[in-house]
Amino acid sequence: MVNRSSVVPPWQQLADLLRKQIESGELAPGARIPSVLSLAQEYELAAGTVRKALAQLQREGLIESRVGWGTFVTEKRPS
8 A cells, every 4th residue: 555654755656556556457448546535535645645646647648537427547559
């Protein structure tokens, strides 16, 4: 989970964890990412910290937000 004594910021740890789940297929393309509040409760983080992690993954093209629907893993792109 999130290691509070690590030099890596909590938002980066969460982004790394979610990235690994996406890359491993645990979170498949099209899968819905849990809500900010759900992730905040699960990992005992502030909602702003979770939003920062999700924003990073969105910049990387791994997830996308759909207004009114939620946040989803993007479809894999051909390599």
